[in-house]
Amino acid sequence: MSNLTKNQLDSHWMPYSGNREFKRDPRIIASADGCYYKDNHGRKIFDGLSGLWTCGLGHNVESINEAVSNQVRTLDYSPAFQFGHEKSFLLAEKITEFMPSGLNRIFFTGSGSESVDTALKVARAYWRKKGHGTKTKFIGRVKGYHGAGISGFSVGGIPANRTLYGQGLDAYHLPDTQAPGTEFTKGMSEIGSDRANALLDLITLHDASNIAAVIVEPMSGSAGVIVPPQGYLKRLREICDQHNILLIFDEVITAFGRMGANSGAEAFGVTPDIITMAKQVTNGIIPMGAVAFKQEIYDTFMEHGGHDYMLELPHGYTYSAHPIACAAGLASLSELQEQQLPQRIKDMSGYWEEAVHSLRSSSDCITDIRNYGLAAGITLSALNGQPARRPYEVAMDMWAKGFYVRYGGDTIQIAPPFITERSEIDSLINALGESFSTL
Incomplete structure (x- = not known):
């Protein structure tokens, strides 16, 4: 008891x-x-x-414990807006070492749910900056999980996480990748890559001029480890490129080692435009999330940001780049590399x-x-x-x-x-x- x-x-x-x-x-x-x-x-x-x-x-990792303890005694909190502390910049650079080439601009959040919300907001804002303000719709996938926020359940596709809450964002869904005949497949199936072509049907229905981004997990974790078929993610990438749609990988589970690679993108050989992450970045010792953007997205905001003192992106969280979380993240990712x-x-x-x-x-x-x-x-x-x-x-x-x-x-x-x-x-x-x- x-x-x-x-x-x-x-x-x-x-x-x-x-x-x-x-x-x-x-x-x-x-x-x-x-x-x-x-x-x-x-x-x-x-x-x-x-x-x-x-x-x-694992738990109770001494190097992370020590990093957190030292940080608490040195700088327990730093304002997240308009002022900075060194470890956030060090951690951002460290994260880029795990990301595919070109995804080198890191925005910090407090969780995976916040990372997804950030990615979707930035995707909409990016297209407005580019003069395509009608691109506001999102496409997720059946059995996908993208966090507990309103945006996350909207693009997510697990029925039990959606039905209670009513209308969410303007989002539509690809079919899941569990094709009949793939039961008990070891690793990636040779069947099912054609399911990516359902994206073409959604584009025909809604028009690419109205679609901001497609968001999928490289491997769907919370729905029960649903592995992409061979060629599926590559086909999504091709369709998004052909129709000027951003591709977002939700790597809250797959980033930082779980797939036997630095990221799911690396494991499956496909590079998206945006990657969301959380969980393993601090080894779970303290909440933290992040989003990696390709440089062109970042540059677009800088180039259309108005006067230098103005906010290029009016978005962020009180606990973005929290000093203690940054210390834990640096220690955690260093351990992953060293071991x-x-x-x-x-x-x-x-x-x-x-x-x-x-x-x-x-x-x-x-x-x-x-x-x-x-x-x-x-x-x-x-x-x-x-x-x-x-x-x-x-x-x-x-x-x-x-x-x-x-x-x-x-x-x-x-x-x-x-x-x-x-x-x-x-x-x-x-x-x-x-x-x-x-x-």
């Missing part, structure tokens, strides 16, 4: 949680180190999702792929397994018309066994820390196999 009182538990309206279920039997995390949590009973829990796709370096963790994941991905696909025979309830880099999604069939029931039961059984995995919709999602050893992968997969076998 938790030491928290009922009133204390009831006071917190928890995000993306079944509050009623949780508060009947709270799952309280007390501490973390390396690849493991400890709960309030002292049980060791393997972190099978790197926090929330955030802690690839060569993107390459480690690339080297580990074959072992991971075979391990997760070995689960196929664990249960007839498993209808699909998908993987890329150090991430995997497992789809389970509905129980009595309840798609989310079996994933919930598996996740609770795994928690009882000492493993944290994510359950969302009809999927189980796993993405352990980058520092995970093969023996720990084996333990995670064996435990999942046991849980699936009871379905």
